[in-house]
Amino acid sequence: MKNLGQLKADYIVQNLNAFCPGCGNGIILNCFVRAVDDLGWNVNDILCVSGIGCSSWIPSPHFRGDTLHTTHGRALAFATGAKVFNPSLKTVVFTGDGDGAGIGGNHLIHAARRNIGLTCILVNNFNYAMTGGQIAPTTLHDSKTSTSPYGNPEQPFDIAKLVAAAGATYVAKWTTNHVLELTRSIKEAMQNPGFSFIEVLSQCPTQQRNILGVRAPPQELPSRLLDMLAESTYINDGEEKRSYIYTVLAGEPTSALKAVEKALGDSGKAQLVDHLTLGRVARVEATDIEAAKARLGIPEVKRMADSREGKQEIGVFVRKQRLEYTEALREVGRRARGEQ
Amino acid sequence: MLKPGKHLVLGNIACAEGALRAGCRLFAGYPITPANEITEYMSNELPKANGSFLQMEDEIASIAACIGGSWAGAKAMTATSGPGFSLMQENLSYAHMTETPLVVVDVQRSGPSTGQSTDASQQDFYQARYGAHGDYEIIALSPWSAQEMFDLTIRAFNLAEQYRTPVYFLADGMIGHIREELAVPENIDVINRKAPSGPSVTPFGTDDPSLVPEMPKFGQGYRLQVTGSSHRPNGVRDSSPKVHGDIIRRIMKKIAQAEPKIRDVAKLNLDDAKIGVISFGASARPSYGAVKKTREEGIKAGLLRLKTLWPLPEEEFTKLANQVDAILVVEMNAGKLVREVQRVACGETKIASLTRLGGVTPTQGDIAQEIRRLAQ
């Protein structure tokens, strides 16, 4: 197995200087080059197309293959032209939530509808990060962003479900904290003959500290956000292994936690965690969860939330086969030339 | 594809035929009147020629697919009209920055907005030149007949390939929908882009006096970095003032310095003319009629017909201004080309403008009357 230094030498042409410390984009690039390496494909056959935004810098200028860094939202349309003219190009589109689901949302659903044989990796960090943290189509309701100072009046897209409904033949959703699953998914997606789509929830230490209100020293913040992504998602085919709830706390979290621990006594354990929708909450684990809940009627607990509340479902959602677009075009060509 | 010989065809079909003969093998478009016949004809003919026809979800995607296809090695084209052309502008700016050869056909219709959507105009004269953001030079051609819809489309592809640039084909609804004789020749001169000559390439820089770099394509192992951001000759992004200045100056100069070679004008009855009419496309037809009619009356009128609108044939304007007593600029808009003629030839001679809105050209009678007035 290659170590990261060897992978870097083989696949990365430039240090990732443009990304902020702890950015999820580097983890996604890390997973991507591992997937390419595992597949054993020649980088000369790989074309990475991207649009505008932080996510678009994942392949360009870093990846050692052909890269096409295009206009905002249009990467899939550029990629369609290249893929159609040369179907042997193993084409991967990197996009973001604003780039792919906002300005480029129309191209996304049409690429899925056509089932064109390329892989689209959409990095979702819940905001327009490069431009300063504005509302994106994925920003959670009530989030305070630089264009929703009083809370976001809009509701977010569920992009993976949208693309699945539009007809993609491989759809998965992971977070940057699911590096093994993500790497495996990228491999599977790149081998799928049709349109493959992977949404990756990603940490953005620069903007999410404001829009999600996660405050921590710089060298702890990326890890806190990574843990938050794991805490706020559940795998669609996974069974809940432990019984737990969340308690939304009143007042300063550390002292509220102490009150929760005291109230629980021996009936359960509590720890502070970051949650995408609930905020900084105490996660309470107990063998008899009902008994634990009965003890938590204290002023420091504003309310209790069950283990799945406000979480996003991740995993592989679609694996199916249907006529791929460039193959359909070849069929049309044969018909036009009277070859059948 | 049409066999060599004579055919009676629609202007738009002649354009599509020209594209096929020039080697166009990727067309991406979106329905819009009055350009539909080009798109439909390409959907019929390209699959037969092992080419790719794509109907995209909008004009933005259409031009994007052309650019992507061009970098995959295709000679690519899209056809649209004013509103669709507006949607393409951002990506056309990208095509200029990345020096991507392709042909954009704009069968102009009457605006602003939906205007008279089925009627012709010459209102995109400036949209072609200045529609996209940033600094760049363009090549734009203007046909006046079905034959030129064919001939100049071939030239558009050759210029796009030779200078590695988008080329604008500014037809109009009248010439697109005119049905005329087209002579398809046996042989056609086709120019192809300069492929890399060695194992390494600088796709965005060159020492060649043409200033046109070699153009590799995806999948050849060159590990291309193609970006619309300011970049060094090797494609690596660099937004420093020098790098940006260097690339923009080269991209502009490669077109500007080739203007004498690109320039194509027709001079009709111009040798001894004292009244010079300047026109292009559909409005050049009644202009020529008016020139002939007023000649019968003894007025020495002549026509300078522009086949290349951009780069602007400024030298021809100056020459004409020094020769004639008055210039009359005839166009199917509220007066666009006339501004350029005034800018170039102001003070050299009297410059008059005859324009017509409403989806029609000025009539031969109107133009003849204006020539008579100027001759007095």
Added chain:
Amino acid sequence: MTKKFNAKVDEATCKGCGICVHICETKGGKNLKYGLKRTLLGGALPEGADKCTGCRWCERYCPDFAIKVEEVTPVA
């Protein structure tokens, strides 16, 4: 004989984001800690002691391709 490993951080590319330290703490051998050296951006540079288990989780999570885990050949 058990294999020995060593995690090395590239001072030129590490941005001091701290992800590897956290990952080593939660998934690895609690080997990586912040040292006294600073990264180019001014953060603390992680350092490995001799407790590296060779699990390579830090490599998988490093956003900057700045850490590598190498097998150490034992001195005979």
